[in-house]
């Protein structure tokens with residue numbers, strides 16, 4: 001498809017020209033403002049299966065020009081939703097090396113340092129993520145907000161290889177690890193709403209689950225993430241730093257955000 005960026009002439013305000021859904025309804029991310037929230041006591045804790053990958057397995061870590069992406073085996077899945085949603089990949093959104101925040105979802109206007117997304121597809125109904133990506137019940141994404149603080153040993157299991165994928169389309173194999181360690185300790189407190197991909201083609205096909213509790217990265221981990229990569233390929237003469245890869249919050253369009261917690 002047409003190239004798109006986060007700033008400039010191909011930035012988010014221009015996406016709808018080539019990707020019409022980006023100008024449509026049910027877009028993500030959104031700002032979780034208190035008046036939008038509705039406590040839903042029947043929301044069960046999120047349950048994930050087969051996230052504890054064996055260490056002798058390898059995963060593909062890649063720079064897709066928009067984010068750092070870790071491929072995930074489809075035997076990993078979410079078991080607490082009406083259909084089985086199998087894992088496809090995880091990626092992150094972040095701010096700039098000068099520590100400007102870069103999460104996509106915000107809470108009462110507060111933007112967090114970064115945000116991690118684990119993308120799953122409805123494997124009860126579709127054979128792979130590409131077939132699911134434009135279906136209204138196609139995707140379920142787990143969102144984890146990130147704050148700067150304690151060193152995060154789990155994220156380091158792949159972040160330490162990031163200098164091997166500095167340029168667009170570079171990819172390397174990294175040892176697998178327990179992906180559950182990337183999630184917050186408690187999985188029973190989260191925001192839940194119907195939304196979209198936050199990148200073109202912006203299909204309104206995502207059941208969003210954003211955990212209430214952030215995880216932390218150390219300042220060194222954050223700066224490595226925010227300064228190591230380029231959105232340009234190694235052949236291109238002018239390297240374009242890859243940071244600030246977050247979409248701004250979209251209109252809630254009187255959508256209700258269900259929350260599994262009351263305070």
Ligand SMILES: NS(=O)(=O)c1c(F)c(F)c(S(=O)(=O)CCO)c(N[C@H]2CCCc3ccccc32)c1F
Nearest residue numbers: 064066067088089091117119129133141197198199
């Ligand atoms: N924030 S977000 O909405 O979760 C989100 C991203 F932000 C994001 F950059 C990506 S991308 O890295 O593929 C770059 C461009 O789509 C995805 N990819 C998804 C949807 C598109 C097709 C596809 C195919 C295979 C695996 C994953 C995906 C994405 F879902």
Ligand SMILES: [Zn+2]
Nearest residue numbers: 091093117198
């Ligand atoms: Zn994302």
